[in-house]
Amino acid sequence: MxxxxxxxxxxxxxxxxxxxxxxxxxxxxxxxxxxxxxxxxxxxxxxxxxxxxxxxxxxxxxGVPAVKKIGLLRRDRVLRRLRSRIPEWASLSPNAAAKEMSASFRRYETTRWPRERHSAKGPAAQPNSIWWGLLRSELGVPGEKRLAQILKAEIQDGFEFPKGPATVAGTGEHPENTGTNIR
Structure with missing residues (x-):
């Protein structure tokens, strides 16, 4: 390896x-x-x-191709930021936040995603806009245990985009502007 x-x-x-x-x-x-x-x-x-x-x-x-690893790192940053932007999740411990975020993702994936998967533009409101983008990118949301690990980790990779959130939209826009998929 x-x-x-x-x-x-x-x-x-x-x-x-x-x-x-x-x-x-x-x-x-x-x-x-x-x-x-x-x-x-x-x-x-x-x-x-x-x-x-x-x-x-x-x-x-x-063991993971570099392109996919970069996508996973971006996804992890998006998940950390999403937690910090949803007041109900921001106040929780990483484990509790992971549990709530996973439940929210599963609800979206089973109820709205089947109807919205072919839409050119995802839902406007967070967290559904992020869930839509992650599903469109085929990166998805990791299981509860891995999500808790991601939420515990501080962003230390030195690749933070200093002008704002990591770009997750295929158009180069920021997630709060579009809700489109991760590149």
Whole structure:
């Protein structure tokens, strides 16, 4: 099994900084720009037999493909923020909040999701807008035990988007504006 990639891995940092540049127009640091340019040149030179993530040295992360791991990290940030924005959940312990959030997700998944799954735009109100986006992204919400672990963890990855919440909308908008799916 490939060892986990550190969150400070230069290739992974370059990808996150590129995402911030594309999402928010933030300056792309020279080291990341150079690393991305070199990796793209490698991909082009071999006719794209090498993926960009492989060229950046990010092939697997703890057995999970890097692209999926990035999606899971974003999902986890969204879940932490959602808890903090719903007053009933914010005041609860992580375990109790996980229990309530899981119940809310299951209710949405069994009652509204079957009717809304093919909608171009999800519900406007939270938490249903977040549940809709997570289901559309096929990331879903983890079980109660894992959710409690996520809620206990502080955001320490150094990849927080400083201009606001993590972008979860396919359009580049923030979740409170759209309720669309995680990218």
């Amino acid at each position: 490939t060892p986990p990639i550190s969150r400070s891995h230069p290739g992974l940092r370059a990808v996150f900084e590129l995402a911030e540049f594309l999402d928010h127009g933030q300056k792309l640091p020279e080291q990341s720009r150079s690393l991305l340019a070199q990796a793209l040149q490698e991909c082009i030179a071999d006719g794209f037999d090498t993926s960009l993530f492989t060229a950046l040295g990010i092939t697997q992360w703890g």
